[in-house]
Amino acid sequence: MxxxxxxxxxxxxxxxxxxxxxxxxxxxxxxxxxxxxxxxxxxxxxxxxxxxxxxxxxxxxxxxxxxxxxxxxxxxxxxxxxxxxxxxxxxxxxxxxxxxxxxxxAVERRYVFRLLMRRAPATHDAGLVWQVKQPLDVAPMREAAAHLIGKHDFTTFRSSICQAASPVKTLDEITIEEVAGFSGPELRFFLRARSFLHNQVRSIVGTLERVGAGAWAPGDVKTAREAADRASCGPVCPPQGLYLAGVGYPEDPFG
Known part of the structure; x- marks a missing residue:
């Protein structure tokens, strides 16, 4: 067949x-x-x-x-x-x-998360972004994200119902870009790894949002990761801003 x-x-x-x-x-x-x-x-x-x-x-x-x-x-x-x-x-x-x-x-998965920063309710992008009402400071968010790059125990950022055999994953990339989006200023998060734990991306983005809002310091993310405790995670952000953007293979089947 x-x-x-x-x-x-x-x-x-x-x-x-x-x-x-x-x-x-x-x-x-x-x-x-x-x-x-x-x-x-x-x-x-x-x-x-x-x-x-x-x-x-x-x-x-x-x-x-x-x-x-x-x-x-x-x-x-x-x-x-x-x-x-x-x-x-x-x-x-x-x-x-x-x-x-x-x-x-597959040897790689790539996710994109869209976060819209504006007070007025989203209309055209409703259901396609996570909206927060205040601007976020991207510099400390990038500093915090650096603590998550590499091979780590990601228990803190793993759903309690995750069925993966191990919480240890290698996160190859977290890039945060500021974009003039269609509905207003956006932050776009690009994450890349061979595989991800259940809710890992949403847990990471929700935690980094707390850093951008000033509620967490960048070093708090490192402390949370090292705790290997789900209770140490920041809020898990909603799903509507998350996109499975691509999958990598040894040879691209689609040319």
Whole structure:
């Protein structure tokens, strides 16, 4: 059976997350239902990352097998037709090796978090950003973020229901950029690692926001990390500003 990879983007608001749910809409369920319109029967797809409810993606990757061979472009067009009107789109498709797997072949995940700083309620960006009403000081936030780069025990920044075998992860990048966003000044956080713990990105961003607001000193983040205690974490920020922006592989299946 030929195997395919898809690059998928979606707006996370209508879904209970990526993973298939018995009684709630999911992105996985939407894509599998579209596949069933092309080849009747049950389909099971694997994703590079299981995003939570409300989290978006611009570069999710999924893999699956089909009974017959499809031209990748025709496959993406057919899936997009059957995915309408849901806010899910296949932006690329590729034929991959039989042992290629969206999750296990991946060597890197990249997340972006958007934080809007303005008092007036967001309209055009509602549901797409985390909004705070006051400006944040980015310099101490960058200083604090430096304490999280590298290989560490991230128990403090790990959800209590995280199923990862170990809290030790290597965070390769945290970059914070100031952007003149469509709705006002934004901070955009770019995080890169081979893999992440459940709620790790939202825990980190929520904690760094406290530094930018002046409630925490940059060194407090190092102290919190070294405590290896979930109770030492700052607030976990809401999901709507978070995007799975890309997944890295030894060779890009989409060229």
């Amino acid at each position: 030929p195997r395919y990879a898809l690059k998928i983007e979606y707006h996370g608001a209508p879904f209970a997350g990526w993973q298939r749910q018995a009684d709630q809409p999911s992105v996985q369920g939407a894509v599998e239902a579209a596949l069933a319109r092309l080849e009747p029967g049950e389909h099971r797809i694997a994703a590079a990352g299981r995003t939570d409810a409300g989290v978006h993606a611009t570069g999710q990757v999924a893999s699956f097998d089909l009974a017959k061979g499809w031209d990748p472009f025709r496959l993406s067009e057919a899936l997009n037709y059957h995915l309408k009107p849901q806010p899910v789109a296949v932006v690329a498709a590729a034929r991959v090796a039989d042992d290629w797997h969206a999750r296990f072949t």
